[in-house]
Amino acid sequence: MGEFDLIERYFKRAARQPAGQVALGVGDDCALLQPAPGTQMAISCDMLVEGRHFLPDVDPAALGHKALAVNLSDLAACGARPLAFTLALALPAADETWLAGFARGLFALADAHGCELIGGDTTQGPLNICITVFGEVPVVNGKSQALLRSGARPGDDLYVSGMPGQARLALDALQGRQHVPADALAPLRARLEMPTPRVALGLTLRGVASAAIDVSDGLLGDLGHILQASACGATVDTSNAIDLIANGADTSGPEGQFLMQLPATQRLALVLAGGDDYELLFTAPPSARAAVQAAALASATPVHRIGGIEAAPGLRLIDAQGQPVSGRFASFDHFA
Amino acid sequence: MGEFDLIERYFKRAARQPAGQVALGVGDDCALLQPAPGTQMAISCDMLVEGRHFLPDVDPAALGHKALAVNLSDLAACGARPLAFTLALALPAADETWLAGFARGLFALADAHGCELIGGDTTQGPLNICITVFGEVPVVNGKSQALLRSGARPGDDLYVSGMPGQARLALDALQGRQHVPADALAPLRARLEMPTPRVALGLTLRGVASAAIDVSDGLLGDLGHILQASACGATVDTSNAIDLIANGADTSGPEGQFLMQLPATQRLALVLAGGDDYELLFTAPPSARAAVQAAALASATPVHRIGGIEAAPGLRLIDAQGQPVSGRFASFDHFA
Numbered sequence: 001m002g003e004f005d006l007i008e009r010y011f012k013r014a015a016r017q018p019a020g021q022v023a024l025g026v027g028d029d030c031a032l033l034q035p036a037p038g039t040q041m042a043i044s045c046d047m048l049v050e051g052r053h054f055l056p057d058v059d060p061a062a063l064g065h066k067a068l069a070v071n072l073s074d075l076a077a078c079g080a081r082p083l084a085f086t087l088a089l090a091l092p093a094a095d096e097t098w099l100a101g102f103a104r105g106l107f108a109l110a111d112a113h114g115c116e117l118i119g120g121d122t123t124q125g126p127l128n129i130c131i132t133v134f135g136e137v138p139v140v141n142g143k144s145q146a147l148l149r150s151g152a153r154p155g156d157d158l159y160v161s162g163m164p165g166q167a168r169l170a171l172d173a174l175q176g177r178q179h180v181p182a183d184a185l186a187p188l189r190a191r192l193e194m195p196t197p198r199v200a201l202g203l204t205l206r207g208v209a210s211a212a213i214d215v216s217d218g219l220l221g222d223l224g225h226i227l228q229a230s231a232c233g234a235t236v237d238t239s240n241a242i243d244l245i246a247n248g249a250d251t252s253g254p255e256g257q258f259l260m261q262l263p264a265t266q267r268l269a270l271v272l273a274g275g276d277d278y279e280l281l282f283t284a285p286p287s288a289r290a291a292v293q294a295a296a297l298a299s300a301t302p303v304h305r306i307g308g309i310e311a312a313p314g315l316r317l318i319d320a321q322g323q324p325v326s327g328r329f330a331s332f333d334h335f336a
Numbered sequence: 337m338g339e340f341d342l343i344e345r346y347f348k349r350a351a352r353q354p355a356g357q358v359a360l361g362v363g364d365d366c367a368l369l370q371p372a373p374g375t376q377m378a379i380s381c382d383m384l385v386e387g388r389h390f391l392p393d394v395d396p397a398a399l400g401h402k403a404l405a406v407n408l409s410d411l412a413a414c415g416a417r418p419l420a421f422t423l424a425l426a427l428p429a430a431d432e433t434w435l436a437g438f439a440r441g442l443f444a445l446a447d448a449h450g451c452e453l454i455g456g457d458t459t460q461g462p463l464n465i466c467i468t469v470f471g472e473v474p475v476v477n478g479k480s481q482a483l484l485r486s487g488a489r490p491g492d493d494l495y496v497s498g499m500p501g502q503a504r505l506a507l508d509a510l511q512g513r514q515h516v517p518a519d520a521l522a523p524l525r526a527r528l529e530m531p532t533p534r535v536a537l538g539l540t541l542r543g544v545a546s547a548a549i550d551v552s553d554g555l556l557g558d559l560g561h562i563l564q565a566s567a568c569g570a571t572v573d574t575s576n577a578i579d580l581i582a583n584g585a586d587t588s589g590p591e592g593q594f595l596m597q598l599p600a601t602q603r604l605a606l607v608l609a610g611g612d613d614y615e616l617l618f619t620a621p622p623s624a625r626a627a628v629q630a631a632a633l634a635s636a637t638p639v640h641r642i643g644g645i646e647a648a649p650g651l652r653l654i655d656a657q658g659q660p661v662s663g664r665f666a667s668f669d670h671f672a
Contacts (some may be wrong), residue, residue, distance in 0.1 A: 007374075029380060029410040029411075029548075032414075032473065040368045046457050047459055049462075049464075052459060074366055078366040078368075090385050118379065121382050121383045123527075124391070126461070128466075148360070152403060212365075229364070
C-alpha cells in the first residue's frame, strides 16, 4: 500500500466538507483555516515516540486517542476551543489492522471535540506520531482571553483538576515496578492510555483563572513552569493533595480500596510527580472561588484547591499542621 | 542535558519579541497567532526520517535548512507568505554539536523568510524531524487567493521552475548508483541537501497561475495530483523538459559538461521522475504568458513551459515532432 492510498483510506473522510473555520482540508499542498473575526489561533505540537510516551503493546485505538488528547490538553490549558489538527505519522510498515484501530481512536476523540484533521504526512520509519493542533481564543477589547503560565499573582489560590498520579501508577504496574490487582488496574490503565483532555474546564476557566498549565511532566515540575513564568513562589498543602489519586474513586470498589491502602508517601509522590496526568493546574484569586466551583460544575470536572501563590520565590510543601514536608519529587523529563 | 535546557539553549531566542502576527511565541502551552484581517492561514506539515528523507551523514546545518525548506515549499505552492512554524524533534541523544549546526541551518532559512519558530516539542527517540508551517493568503472579495491543485483548465499551459532532476542525480551518486566527478557533484549535492523553496515565485504567481503544486515526489507524479484534482489531462513535450536538468548550469563548467553528456533517456527520466526537487509545477492560461514571465523575472526564478492541459484524461508524453514517447517514469513514494 502506497503513501497516497494510506492517506486516502484512513485519513481522508470524503463525507467531511470544509465547514466553519476550515476553508480547505486534506488533499492540497496546504490546508486553509479562516479564523473567526476577533479571535487568535492557539497552536501546540506534541510528538509521541514508542517506548517513551507509550508502550509497544498499546492498543492502537487508545494510542490514536492519546496522541490527540495530549495536544487537546495544551489547548485546554490555554482556554482555547479546538478547531483542527495535522497528523504526521512514521510507521515501520503499513499494517492495516493497526491503522484502522489508530484512526478509530483518533477520530472518536476528534469528533467529540469538533476538531477536524486538515492535513499531515505519512512516511516509513520508526513509529512516531506528531500532531499539531489549532484552537481559537477570543480577543476582547484588544486583550487575548488565552490562559497563560505567566498570570499567577501572590495571594492566588492553586488548584488542580481530577486524579493526578493514577497514570503513573498504571505505568509502574505495567512495567513491573508495582503490583496492582487486575480489577484495580483496568481503570488506572485507562487513565494512562486514554486520558481525558480537560477542554471543557479550560473553556469555563477563561476570565476566571489567572494562570494555567496542563500536567504532563508531573504536578510540581509543571507548577515550576507557572512559578518561573509568573516570577513568584508557592506553598502546596500536601494534606490537600495526598488523596487526589483516589479522587472520585469508589472507595468500596477494588480501585479505591487498592489506592487508599498504598503508603501515604507513595500516594503523595504519585500525585506530585507522577506525570502523564493531563490535568489542569491553575491559579485564581480568592475572590474567584465561587467562579472556580461554578466552572468545575459546568464542565463536570472535579477541581481541588491544593495551595497558594506567594511572592517569596521557591516551592514549599507543608502538612496539615503547616509543618514543612521533605522529600524529593523529581519531575518527568522526556529527555533526561 | 534535559529537555527544557535543550529548548532553551537552541530553540528559544531571547532577542525575538512577539511581532506581527505572532502574539505569543515559544514557552507556554500554546503559541498564539493573530492572522491579519482579510487573510486565511495556510498550514502544511512534513516529517523527515533518517534514511528515507536524508542520509545519515548529512551535514546537520543542511538538514536544518532542508527540514524547513520542504515545508516552505508547500507554502510556495499555495502562494502563501510564510509567518511561523513549529518544530518537533526526536533525537537519539542530545548531541550539542549536531544541535548547534541544525539550529544554525534552520534559523538561517527561517530568518531569510521572516518565518518565526513559535513552539514545538523535543524528545528522545530515533531521529525524526516534524515541522508544521503557517503562512498567510489574502482573501479578496470573499475569494481566497491561494493557489490550489484543482484550478487547471483545458487549454492552460504547463510550467515548471528551475532544475528538476538534479537532486535525484545527486542521490544516485551519493548512494553509488551513478558515478559523478567530485567537481560536478558538489553543486548537485547542494540541490539535494539545501533546496531553495520557491516562495518568491509562489507569491508572484497569485492571480496568475490557475493551479500549482510543489514537486517533491517527481514531476509526473505530482502532475498527476493536479490532473486528478482538476479532472483533466495533459501533454508534456519532452523536448522542452529533457534539458531542464542542466537549466542555468554553465555548460563550459564541470557540472554542465557532466549533465549534458548523460544519455538523453536518463536526463529525461531524472527530470520527469526525480523527486526531492521542490520546484513549482503550475498551470496558467495562454493569456497569462507575459504575466508568468514577469513573475519569473520578479522572483528571479527560471520558469519553463513544458506542455499543456487538455480535457482528455490521462498524461501523454510527446517528442519535438509530436510523436508519443514511451517509457515508464515511476513517481517517488515515501511509502512504496
